[in-house]
Amino acid sequence: MRIKEISITDLFGVFNHIIPLNLEDRITIIYGKNGVGKTTLLKLINGIFNSELDYIVNIDFEEFIIKFEDDIYANIDRKLKKTYLYSLVDKYQFEYDLDDIIKVRLIEHDRLLNLAASNLSEKYNRQSLLHSVANYAQELAQNIQEKLTEYGTLSQSLDRTFPARAVQQNRLPELTDAIFKDKLNKLEKKRYELIDYGLLNRDENTDIQISGDIDESTKKILSIYIEDAEKKLSLFDDMARKIDVLKRIINNKFYYKQINISKEKGFTFTTDDGKSLSPTNLSSGEQHELVLLYELLFKVEPNSLILIDEPELSLHVEWQVQFLKDLQEITQLSNIDVLIATHSPDIIHDRWDLTVELKGPAE
Structure with a gap:
């Protein structure tokens, strides 16, 4: 309501x-x-x-x-x-x-101070300014790892039943060769996006290249493969959309630095000359912006x-x-x-x- x-x-x-x-x-x-x-x-x-x-x-x-x-x-x-x-x-x-x-959630103008104190269950001190940013980076890393665990569990379940489902597949998919190839291309594009968002590992080599016509038996196998891959990758949809917005807004606003997302550190920053920059080394204005965006994207119901x-x-x-x-x-x-x-x-x-x-x- x-x-x-x-x-x-x-x-x-x-x-x-x-x-x-x-x-x-x-x-x-x-x-x-x-x-x-x-x-x-x-x-x-x-x-x-x-x-x-x-x-x-x-x-x-x-x-x-x-x-x-x-x-x-x-x-x-x-x-x-x-x-x-x-x-x-x-x-x-x-x-x-x-x-x-x-x-209802109130975000006050001194939100960085208030969030730090409430997150740590302690009275505010000067170090609390840094803790809220560090805590959110750690929280994002944990959320990514939990999503990867869910992805792994679903992958194991689907992979285990794949042979039986392939054998039992009697109905020929009513899809043209062009549609099959388009679906495979979209899956690979989505995988690369998820890698860029820090949600998948770069060493996952699942690229399937198909040239020429696709015979009926291959279509049956591919139809199951595509359906399984779509189910697996859809687990990341909500988090990926939010990370995409976070990255675009931050990278458009922050000067001389880019935000990076990973399952190990949540978010970190890299300067234009390639040097690593901890989120706690951002300016106070940048920290406020980062905390506000994280709150709105990942903390609100x-x-x-x-x-x-x-x-x-x-x-x-x-x-x-x-x-x-x-x-x-x-x-x-x-x-x-x-x-x-x-x-x-x-x-x-x-x-x-x-x-x-x-x-x-x-x-």
């Missing part, structure tokens, strides 16, 4: 805000003068959906309503620390935990609402202009909605159609 509107009355005893979410573009931007409650709103939404009701009690407001699709809306009683859901169709009311309906507070604080002006374009690609890939609070016109750039201005009572 997706949120379509958020409204609050008498925030700080002063402000009334209505925020319709852009469900089609999946990105909504709120902006306004200092003091109108942009960051507070994000923290309230996060607190409501993540059962941090003690924070909500300390914020002065009269009414907070969240409207969902399907004519369901939530009303938060901050004094009782309870959330009530209402159905406009069936006209009923019930108490409910909103985190059972939709997952599908159908979540992601709250991003002032992303411009760690971004170069050129990166701010590119921010929404990159984010739009990620929202579609990860199937998430995003609500951003910003002061930066460079973040908004030419997408004022995505914005909602938070105004004062006299405006």
Whole structure:
């Protein structure tokens, strides 16, 4: 279930805000003068959906309503620390935990510090800046290794039953020689892409070259081989798409360096002159960008609402202009909605159609 509107009355005893979410573009931007409650709103939404009701009690407001699709809306009683859901169709009311309906994740402007502290379960110190980047590199390596284990298990199962399935294959595949060759070429192209993404080893020599006509017995064998190979490689589809986006965005933005993905180290970097560069040696702005992208691509659950507070604080002006374009690609890939609070016109750039201005009572 997706949120379509958020409204609050008498925030700080002063402000009334209505925020319709852009469900089609999946990105909504709120902006306004200092003091109108942009960051507070994000923290309230996060607190409501993540059962941090003690924070909500300390914020002065009269009414907070969240409207969902399907004519369901939530009303938060901050004094009782309870959330009530209402159905406009069936006209009923019930108490409910909103985190059972939709997952919400808040990424604050000092996200690198907060993530480091939370990941390590320790109080923040200066070394924590480096730990979040190092931890995510290690986490990606572990995820790749787990996917490779799954790939190996499926490969063994299919390879073990291949001879029996080949013998039992009675139906001749209704495919032309050209289609067979095209399928084989696509498989090899996909393998090379997965090798480039660090998901397959380079020593896997499975290239099958076929020249001339294909006889019927070969077609039967090839049809099973192609079907098995497609099943095996499809295990990497989701991770490969995310790694592709991560690599393209990072390599387009980071100067004089390229990101590399491997099952041993997760992600590392190479300078233009071929020298290895640890992710912990990136600039603070580059580390912030890397952590934000990793969060959005690999840490969020599908159908979540992601709250991003002032992303411009760690971004170069050129990166701010590119921010929404990159984010739009990620929202579609990860199937998430995003609500951003910003002061930066460079973040908004030419997408004022995505914005909602938070105004004062006299405006």
